[in-house]
Amino acid sequence: MRPILRGARIHTVVDENALATTIAPRLAVLRALAREEHVTRVAELVDLPQPTVSRWLAQLGEELGTPVVRRVGRGVRLTRAGRLLAEAAERSMSALEAGCRRAVEEVDPEHGQVVLGFLHLLGRSVVPEMLREFRERHPHVRFRLVQSSRQHVLDQLTSGEVDLALVGPPPRDVPGLESTPLLEQELVLVVPASHRLAGRGTVRLAELAEEDFVGMEHGFGLRQITDELCAAAGFTPRTAFEGQETETVRGLVAAGLGVALLPHAAPAPVPGLVELPLTPRATRTIGLVWLAGAPLSPAVRAFRAHATSTTRVERSGTPS
DSSP, X not given: OEEEEETTEEEEEOOHHHHHHHHGGGHHHHHHHHHHOOHHHHHHHHTOOHHHHHHHHHHHHHHHTSOSEEEETTEEEEOHHHHHHHHHHHHHHHHHHHHHHHHHHHTOTTTOEEEEEEEGGGGTTHHHHHHHHHHXXXXXXXXXXXXXXXXXXXXXXXXXXXXXXXXXXXXXXXTTEEEEEEEEEEEEEEEETTSTTTTOSOBOGGGGTTSEEEEEOTTSHHHHHHHHHHHHTTOOOEEEEEESOXXXXXXXXXXXXXXXXXXXXXXXXXXXXXXXXXXXXXEEEEEEEEETTOOOOHHHHHHHHHHTTOOEEEETTEEO
């Protein structure tokens, strides 16, 4: 504390950092006192000699410039300043205790948390099934699920907001990222039932050069794959509509606004739409991605090991 002169009055200025350092070990005492209002019982609760508790309370009052307790009969009551400080102690100690619990859980593979980022389309069956299988063996692990576009999920992985990312296609040769393929999905041409190609057995991509496409926005893996496949077939797709959800894309196709390249609809094709295999066959790979060399908690490592233990191939909308 140091006095400063303002006009005709002297104000006491408290160095907040020094004060916080001084009172930090005493927060438990003040917190207990707010509940018990009896110094002897508080001393027993915090396992300190009663004179030490009394001295700490007096020192707190001196450092604040106002008493934190007042005697009432054989007990004590907190003053207004004491109540304010006790409320802050309750909040900070509760936050600290919760943080300690989370820290303990992080080093325990059976009680940790996994933050998993993934594409919207995978939330229908792939991710729920993967989590169900994992939770059968690790029932107390908690999950926070983040759904977004491929690029946004990868950005969150790079920034540390998610632990693992399920995206398609997995990034290739990106410094700082490692990945492993998990799932192969067949891509099909989706057209309205009234489309000129609806009765065909297979379709070559080059036949679609003059078609309007309905696709995902840039930043989504399906958009990247569509553009790459069409480029390999010798044309740039004429994208008439863009969306962020595959169900929206299917709805626009059903309305006759274009065609789309999508995974099989699960569990069955949507009424009014026809799914046509492509020749040559087109697929997309879904991979699990993590930061190279980054420390992972035991729970995250356990889930990564579970996810990478099997490779699935999805055909006709059915994972196998």
